[in-house]
Amino acid sequence: MAPHLGQGARRTLRSAALRLDEAHASTDLRERFLLPPGVVYLDGNSLGALPVAVPAALERVVHDEWGRGLITSWNAAGWWEAPTRVGDAVGRLIGAAPGQVVVGDTTTVRLYQALRGAASLRPDARVLVTDPGSFPTDLYVAHGVAAEAGWRVELADPDQMPALLDRLSADGDPVAAVAFSHVDYRTGRLWDLAGLVAAAHRAGALAIADLCHSAGAIPVGLDEAGVDLAVGCSYKYLNGGPGSPAYLYVASRHQSVFVNPIPGWQGHARPFDMAGTYEPADGVARARTGTAPMLSLLTLEAALTAFDGVDVVAVRARSSSLTGFLRRCLELLVPGLDVVSPAADDRRGSQVCVRDQHAYGIVQALVARGVVGDFRAPDIVRLGVAAPYLTHADMLTAAEAYADVLAAGEHLDARFARRSTVT
Ligand SMILES: Cc1ncc(COP(=O)(O)O)c(C=O)c1O
Incomplete structure (x- = not known):
């Protein structure tokens, strides 16, 4: 040719x-991003471009907040609340009302928390349904958690999941959770979020969505669809930069019973009591683990301003x-x-x-x-x-x-x- x-x-x-x-x-x-001339960048679904606001914000955080403020910045610069504050900013883009999203850790860790946490919300269930075409980390975590929780894993493409769930339900096989990616990372196929949530709920299961390939590109509508738990990274369409932290969404209705399987000190009700026993914080703050990667988290906060207005x-x-x-x-x-x-x-x-x-x-x-x-x-x-x-x-x-x-x-x-x- x-x-x-x-x-x-x-x-x-x-x-x-x-x-x-x-x-x-x-x-x-485009004027909100810094892209090299002569490049058509079609990899923002892997590493988003650099937002204009980031270099100055990072400079300020490093020089003023870290360099001058030193440890006082945990309070004075609002570092302590950053995981939930930035969580709310991410929430706006994925249709989550404030108080349901926390940022920090990797998607892999967040997924572990979501799936393992589902066991606390569905203690008597025995099955985990997931997509065999999921991103590898999602499959590894699904199988790992299933082994820990004593669940059987049933695999089905998302368009086959409703039929599978109806069958499991008819057989009296209790399903803990249905975990799937909103968009298939390989083919770009966008699945019917509301339909999958409805099918999961019909079977008494929780719907757990991986939003890596939809957040910032598609109006996810987590609250509206009735999703129970969701995770996603921030370095793709959210442009948070290499290794920027991931998020976990825990719907308000589940927060009081959600058990964080990684009960770190920052998710404690009174972290500075330094108590020897764990007592979860109220709200989504209980899903915090240890210290968040603050430079990356604040970089993400600046990056999200590319979506202002x-x-x-x-x-x-x-x-x-x-x-x-x-x-x-x-x-x-x-x-x-x-x-x-x-x-x-x-x-x-x-x-x-x-x-x-x-x-x-x-x-x-x-x-x-x-x-x-x-x-x-x-x-x-x-x-x-x-x-x-x-x-x-x-x-x-x-x-x-x-x-x-x-x-x-x-x-x-x-x-x-x-x-x-x-x-
Ligand atoms: C759909 C999906 N899930 C999970 C991950 C893994 O994310 P992380 O490296 O933040 O754990 C990726 C990474 O690209 C992904 O595309």
């Missing part, structure tokens, strides 16, 4: 991109338009591509993924052209679309690069042969 064959289509798509960018001008938030519904509308347009560009410029992300807007998260046996080489060749996506084993080219800082013109640029890489066979170049450590 020679690149010049698509010139007419490219011109038509370029005009369409300009029209779409004009129509969506009010949600173009912005409704996630509007971000989602922009994202649907961008991913829909990217899909269209790829299909027109690279006929025959196996696009695995759903065509329907309401089933597609904020990414467009292609299955190809040469996926690794394609990703590397794209990166060499300034189009940064990522590879997910065994054969997925993943193009993440963080709507606030991307345009329809960027989508076309990425699709053109994709077409040109394949046409020139660049992905087969020895430079792009697969190595074992990749991101």
Whole structure:
């Protein structure tokens, strides 16, 4: 396939991109981010871009709060309350009313707390239902907690879960929890959150959602959907930076009985009594563990200001338009591509993924052209679309690069042969 064959289509798509960018001008938030010139960044679903507000905030925290305030900053600068204060800021983006989200630790740890904590909320249940396509950490934690709690693990794709749950319920097999990712990290498939919650509740089970690939991109609506527990990272669409802390949502109605399986001193009712026995704090503060990574947490707080005055519904509308347009560009410029992300807007998260046996080489060749996506084993080219800082013109640029890489066979170049450590 020679690149010049698509010139007419490219011109038509370029005009369409300009029209779409004009129509969506009010949600173009690129000036709130610092991105290197000449790069189309399609990996914000792995590591979000750097928000403009972050460098100065970090400088202030380091020099003023840490450097000058020293230990007084735990009170004077509000460090102590930061896990729940930043939790409320995250909560606004995922449809959680204040007082239900706490930030700190990793998603893996938060997931352990959610799943193990579910045992305290469903003490007589015996089964954990989860998605075999979950991110590896989610599966490892699910199996680990099941072994600890004496649960059997039943695996089902989220669209098969309601039928499985109805069957388990009819058999009188008590289900503790249903754990699933809101968006599939590999395919970008967006699952029906409210439907899964309803199915879980019909079976008497708790619904536990991993929001890593939806928070900041999709209006999750945790309270409205009736989700029981949820977790997510903050370094993807929330732009908190590498290793920024994860969050745990515990719905208000569960907080008084939720048992934190990692009862650290910061979740104690009176932490500075230094008592030898644990007594949980009221509210979501009981889900705190030990000292939160304060520099990362405050970096996240600054990063979240990139969403100030912005409704996630509007971000989602922009994202649907961008991913829909990217899909269209790829299909027109690279006929025959196996696009695995759903065509329907309401089933597609904020990414467009292609299955190809040469996926690794394609990703590397794209990166060499300034189009940064990522590879997910065994054969997925993943193009993440963080709507606030991307345009329809960027989508076309990425699709053109994709077409040109394949046409020139660049992905087969020895430079792009697969190595074992990749991101
Ligand atoms: C869906 C999902 N869950 C969990 C994780 C693991 O997160 P962490 O490294 O913060 O424990 C990731 C990481 O990318 C993820 O994508």
